Amino acid sequence: MTPQTPAAPTTRPAPPVSDREDTARRLLASSARKSYDPMIEVDWDAPVPADKFGLTPEWSTLYGTPLWDEMSDEQKIRLTKHEAASVSSVGLWFEILLMQMLLRDVYGRDKHSRHVQFALTEVADECRHSVMFARAGERLGMPDYGPIPFIHKAGRIWGGFFRGANAYASVMAAEEILDMMQRDFMRDERVQPVTRTVSKIHVLEEARHIRFAREEVSRRLQGASRARLAAERVNTATVVYFVMKSMIHPDVYTNAGLDKKRALEAARTNTHHHDVIRTSGSKLMNFLDSVGLVGGPSKVLYKKVHLL
Template identity: 40%
Template sequence: MTTATDRPGRRSEDPLVRQTKKATQLLVASARHSYDPRVDVNWDEPLEEGKWFLPEKRISLYGTELYDSLSMEQKLLLSREELASSLAAGVWTEHILLHLVSRYAYKRDITSPQVQFALTEVADEVRHMIMFAQLVEKTGSEFYPVNPKTQRAGLLLKTFAPVPALWAMLLLTEEFFDRFQREQASDETVQPLVRTVARIHVVEEARHISFARTELERFVPTLSKRRLQMLRDFLASVVKSIRRDRYNPLMYERAGLDPKVCVEAGRNNPVGLVNGAYGAERIAPYYKSIGLIGGRSEKVWRSAGWLKDA
């Protein structure tokens, strides 16, 4: 298998040295560009009438006849519930990350930049979880319970999965979520409060994504063919899970719509493939380039519309 250091354009610098340098840089960036949502978000700011809670084109039913039949009030309410549902998925991801980085740091030298940045990540993610919960409350929605199947899987993953496998899963979910948050942060049709929260998360999550990439580039080339295929299959199952959980019946029910009809309409909506491809636009080619997509797992990514031909 081609290693991270053998690829064209990739420096031959030792991966561990590169990771140490990256962690040191990220610690400096964290000190300069971190936020406290209690101070840096104006939670007293009123919501603006007629503003979306996420870009309209990202609503799961957008482009369907069912969506066209809804009133503007119903569309705005649906956008609110879809935002709340996505934030709950974000909190679940952050919660798994807390366990991951704790396990990562547990037996390592706390004086190393890598461990210190991992602990900095813990502090960031705790703030993000609380920030997301406060945003849900501010919008007037309620928090969404995690899908029981996903919750059970999370209990096993955070306890027993190899730490590098969790890095790979979390980089996938964070990169996917980050794509939409960047769009929310710059879309003036979206509620200003939502844009502020998205902007904070994007800035801080960029550091986490960068660190996870250096960790994977150091680790993936050491995998045997068998372990590489297991990791590929695991990531493909994550793709399936994200697609399944995207159409949460409860968000349609809370928006006053028929959940069964809406789930079917959402899953059959071609816009869903467009949105999936958009979310995976960065992570899919990157995982392909470092060997984390290949063999039978590649079919899953392509059938989901998440991987396009170069």
């Protein structure tokens, strides 16, 4: 895996926005044709192979560092299992925030509308995904990681302020971040079967959710004032920053049997991992730029998590 660092996003015309009800009708039809029940689709009783990674090794925060080269194959597999469990637990945490936002957003809307009905369908999907993520970490025999306590508590407060374009932009960005990792996980035969199947289900169903969120962001930012765009940029970038920072809990290194201080420093300075994030996140950043959500102080936050 040799990622090439893309050029920073440049302002481009905003993507076209289709009719809200028309989009919802198409997404509802897609949901009816292709949805999954993880309790059935995932073989939760299958053995956990001792020689399979928890996630694509090139996505490990230590891959490409001297510390990674010193580790035995067993240590690398153990580390990636802990990293996979951390990613799943953060995905679960954010799914819960996402469901709260969607339910608040449709609370006062016409429940006969297809838009509201797809939002409720998405909530049902996210409920299944949350259980799926929880079961995946449990099946690998890993701790229930989640974000660090400060971010977890902040999420409880911040979730109550999820509103409008910022809410949908934040949801879309977080889902895209998971999506860019899981597209690699699901194709990689070196990876644990449970991780691959969970990733496949999430990627296929999240494609609809991302489409829904992208169009809502574009729709709700049409005609936005410069002041509002500036506020939305910072809000969205702040969410992305904390989601990215939360993906790998610091305790994964201790639990994998590594020197935590050394591992954290190796991960912090790992240019290979930074390049993987930057390359894989280019689609997300190009979209955010196209709707005016990249600029000013937000660029500082995106650079700190290596998306720019």
